[in-house]
Amino acid sequence: MAAVFDLDLETEEGSEGEPELSPSDVCPLAESRAAGLEPVGHCEEVELTETSVNLGPERIGPHCFELLRVLGKGGYGKVFQVRKVQGTNLGKIYAMKVLRKAKIVRNAKDTAHMRAERNILESVKHPFIVELAYAFQTGGKLYLILECLSGGELFTHLEREGIFLEDTACFYLAEITLALGHLHSQGIIYRDLKPENIMLNSQGHIKLTDFGLCKESIHEGAVTHTFCGTIEYMAPEILVRSGHNRAVDWWSLGALMYDMLTGSPPFTAENRKKTMDKIIKGKLTLPPYLTPDARDLVKKFLKRNPGQRIGGGPGDAADVQRHPFFRHINWDDLLARRIDPPFRPSLQSEEDVSQFDSHFTRQTPVDSPDDTALSESANQAFLGFTYVAPSVLDSIKEGFSFQPKLRSPRRLHSSPRTPPPEVLAL
DSSP states (O other), X not given: XXXXXXXXXXXXXXXXXXXXXXXOOBXXXXXXXSSSOEEETTEEEOOOOTTTOOOOSOOBXXXXXXXXXXXXXXXXXXXXXXXXXXXXXXXXXXXXXXXEHHHHTTOXXXXXXXXXXXXXXXXXXXXXXXXXXXXXXXXXXXXXXXXXXXXXXXXXXXXXXXXXXXXXXXHHHHHHHHHHHHHHHTTOBOOOOSGGGEEEOTTSOEEEOOOTTOBOOOOTTOOBOOOEEEGGGOXXXXXXXXXXXXXXXXXXXXXXXXXXXXXXXXXXXXXXXXHHHHHHHOOOOOOTTSOHHHHHHXXXXXXXXXXXXTTOSTTTHHHHHTSGGGTTOOHHHHHTTOSOOSOOOOOSSTTOOTTSOHHHHTSOOOXXXXXXXXXXXHHGGGTTOOEEOHHHHHHHHOOBBOOOEEOOOOOBTTBOOOOXXXXXXX
């Protein structure tokens, strides 16, 4: 696995650093009647509406989870594998992302991106997108409880194999296409597609994670101008700041496809500026062993004019799905996860962390205390972040593993990348 998890909020240069989601503490929900948060001991109460989270009897907080393993660390906090030890879903394994409020509130963009990511995780439900189970907060920290994706990152498997066979790449690209198409249908562009942000569940199906660079409300005809993403996978219209829309995700999928089939992204160089120059005006070179259909799809994904790019028109994902490269895919079966993945992780138990970096998993898991006192105005940024998934509430009446993204680039002898940090958000 790569060396360090970046918790979406973390950027080392500039900073549209996208904070990862954050929540607020669920205390006695039955007593929450006042809008906004009111201090109660060390936690805060929020009124939850019927449209977002139905009221339930369960009190959720850090005490509900036993720390099992460290899965990653970043500038804003840690990610743990945890087991639920109280209430509903007793014994279930999750990934718990812990973020420090004091770091987030230093930057207005971080706060805005955290809120956007939190909203997206709550609102977007799809078989190939990580699920949020709970969100809560204490005085100094935000907690996200996500589905535990024990298959690890696609990055790890791609690094291990070097390249994928076309049939293997086709399967993963098809599942990603459905996930991107769903996001786009909700007016969301993803903007950071790369192997580190694609996780596998225990069965080997993909899950998109890390929504810190997403942009909401980008519907047909709308554009945005933020310079963000991972250089090797960024579309030229982001680099030249001409305004971009959902077509940038199809460029990134093309760069990812090229990476899967050749061992490196299509445009790389010894530094960022040269890599950017290649993306903007370099010649695309395709290896001779690619099939005609694969060559054609890569070329259509990597059209520099977004209006000519496959998926860049009104048809969006439907145009991609019709390409001959995917002619053997039954899209209904794929969406229902009735097609066996090409790789199934070898896992001994639900707690198996063998697909994660042992540099982290062998550390003693400790959620260090945070006594930072935020002002009342600073705490306003975190109003409304408490969440309990409807599926959890349903089970009371009678997620999903998330893996923060690793920030170390895959480095093959034949595929140098620009030096880290590889994510820019300026």
